[in-house]
Amino acid sequence: MIRNGKYFVPPGDGEHDFKALFKRIVSAGAGRPVDSEGFPQGSWTPDALAEAISQLEANRAGIELRTVQLWFQDNEKGISADNIRWLARVFGCDDPEATSAWQAELSASQGRLTAKRRQMRRHKDDEQIVPQQWDTDQPVVLETVESSDPTTAEGQTAETTVERTSLARASEALFSQGSPLNLPVTVFAGAVSLQFLSLFLGISSVTYTRDDGIIKQVGFLWAPNWTILFIIFLPLFLAFVVDLLVFWRREGRAELSGLGSRNELLKGWERKVGASSYTFWAAFLVNIGFAGIFQWVDIRLLPLLTGEDDHAVDWGSLALVDPDAIGVSQQIVFTGLAYFYMCICFYLFFTGLILLYTLVHDFSEIVHQRGSKVGGDPSRVSKIELRIMQGIFRCTILGFLIAITMKLQALYVTTTASNVPHWLLIDGLSLMPGVSGTIGWGDYATPTNYTSLVVALSTCTVFLYGFVRIGLSGPYRAAVVKMMVVVVLEVLAYLSMGAFSGFSVLLVLGILLATYGLFDPGFGTGQVATRGTRDVT
Numbered sequence: 001m002i003r004n005g006k007y008f009v010p011p012g013d014g015e016h017d018f019k020a021l022f023k024r025i026v027s028a029g030a031g032r033p034v035d036s037e038g039f040p041q042g043s044w045t046p047d048a049l050a051e052a053i054s055q056l057e058a059n060r061a062g063i064e065l066r067t068v069q070l071w072f073q074d075n076e077k078g079i080s081a082d083n084i085r086w087l088a089r090v091f092g093c094d095d096p097e098a099t100s101a102w103q104a105e106l107s108a109s110q111g112r113l114t115a116k117r118r119q120m121r122r123h124k125d126d127e128q129i130v131p132q133q134w135d136t137d138q139p140v141v142l143e144t145v146e147s148s149d150p151t152t153a154e155g156q157t158a159e160t161t162v163e164r165t166s167l168a169r170a171s172e173a174l175f176s177q178g179s180p181l182n183l184p185v186t187v188f189a190g191a192v193s194l195q196f197l198s199l200f201l202g203i204s205s206v207t208y209t210r211d212d213g214i215i216k217q218v219g220f221l222w223a224p225n226w227t228i229l230f231i232i233f234l235p236l237f238l239a240f241v242v243d244l245l246v247f248w249r250r251e252g253r254a255e256l257s258g259l260g261s262r263n264e265l266l267k268g269w270e271r272k273v274g275a276s277s278y279t280f281w282a283a284f285l286v287n288i289g290f291a292g293i294f295q296w297v298d299i300r301l302l303p304l305l306t307g308e309d310d311h312a313v314d315w316g317s318l319a320l321v322d323p324d325a326i327g328v329s330q331q332i333v334f335t336g337l338a339y340f341y342m343c344i345c346f347y348l349f350f351t352g353l354i355l356l357y358t359l360v361h362d363f364s365e366i367v368h369q370r371g372s373k374v375g376g377d378p379s380r381v382s383k384i385e386l387r388i389m390q391g392i393f394r395c396t397i398l399g400f401l402i403a404i405t406m407k408l409q410a411l412y413v414t415t416t417a418s419n420v421p422h423w424l425l426i427d428g429l430s431l432m433p434g435v436s437g438t439i440g441w442g443d444y445a446t447p448t449n450y451t452s453l454v455v456a457l458s459t460c461t462v463f464l465y466g467f468v469r470i471g472l473s474g475p476y477r478a479a480v481v482k483m484m485v486v487v488v489l490e491v492l493a494y495l496s497m498g499a500f501s502g503f504s505v506l507l508v509l510g511i512l513l514a515t516y517g518l519f520d521p522g523f524g525t526g527q528v529a530t531r532g533t534r535d536v537t
Helices: 018-028 046-054 065-072 081-091 096-123 167-176 182-201 228-257 262-275 277-306 315-321 328-373 378-412 420-429 447-470 474-496 503-519
Strands: 207-209 215-217
Touching (some): 018 096, 046 065, 046 081, 081 096, 167 182, 167 228, 167 262, 167 277, 167 328, 182 228, 182 328, 228 262, 228 328, 228 378, 262 328, 277 315, 277 328, 315 328, 378 420, 378 447, 420 503, 474 503
């Protein structure tokens, strides 16, 4: 029977479940175009059927090949109501009456399949709870529960969603969902707001004279750890983490695994992120509780209330040495806002590092489990490896630049230099013969030095983990070696700060190489494999 130029097969006798009915109909080639003699062009294949469904004009979302493949396989997987609609149109040759008949038959066959599964579970005394599922497009955990409610439509499984708030999932969602600009722009906007607030309060550019006659610039806009760090380095770090994470979720993981639909492949990633829940909570408590609240109370609030401070004077303690510049109450409010913003930002920073670590672990686990079956194309697998390492390298050098700006400000306030550029210039010129000029140091507590060390160590750990677990080989080994050399140079530049005269030369060299590495992380050796991904530079 031919309808609309396609081979039409009437619905079955109403006795088969979906699997048996589907197997018979696809073998007969129902709904396939016919040749000049009226015979169908062979049986359906998963590719051909998926293409036919995706080409239906009303089906704008199309259908994934993996879903169609599950229909062909000998398993207990059924078919959803939406896909029954599209399959009925194919088998019904796009004829309204035939499509309606097929839709009714497919729905009934799905009901028979569901009833068959329930009966098998009862015989095995299994529980009615289906294994836990995760919705990869939402930061919640879903549980699918089979319902015995008689009002449920025939052949359908009632699903109830149980939302479990998870700091790990919520934090990962900040990086992977929405526009890739959301996170870096939000951090940038917060930093700019603090700059404007410092202008209104009159502490953006302020000098004060120490007891020894040294005039120092202590304005908020002159502190690199509050300007350059939050306006340039941290937004770029977050942008690169978002770029790499979205690449891995949307393309890299699927291409590396080579099996399953996009949602199925993302389940493993979601589980790994959720498994790091304690790590996220540890980062949250340390950054909010200690780096934020405790540090603000110890370094800012108590000295402002008591009038006694053993730290070097900077923008946050001006009220103690220059009450005309800013009042104590204004200083308390401004420093509170600044430290609250700072601890939130550094939680995002450490969240980015945790996600990078998780990504590397996920990659290495897939490669280890699949072995020689991974990827199919060795050159493409190598490009994915390079793409991951280049993204981690960019984040690593930005992490070191963040640590450097923190340490730079912490050391500057203890020196006799009038401002940071002057300090670095005098230090660099000290290597030239015949040039006089030295920088003295004061005896002050510098807790930011320890904080910057934690940032540097954490950043370096993630890079080394990626280097060891991914282990690039072949044409991209030279690129990774160059990355390692630059990271070592960044470590030396960070450790040398204030250790000897002339450290600024090594520091400037490290900053220049790091800046170049942001644009060309392969240093001319390899190119980032994009293929549909964004490259934030």
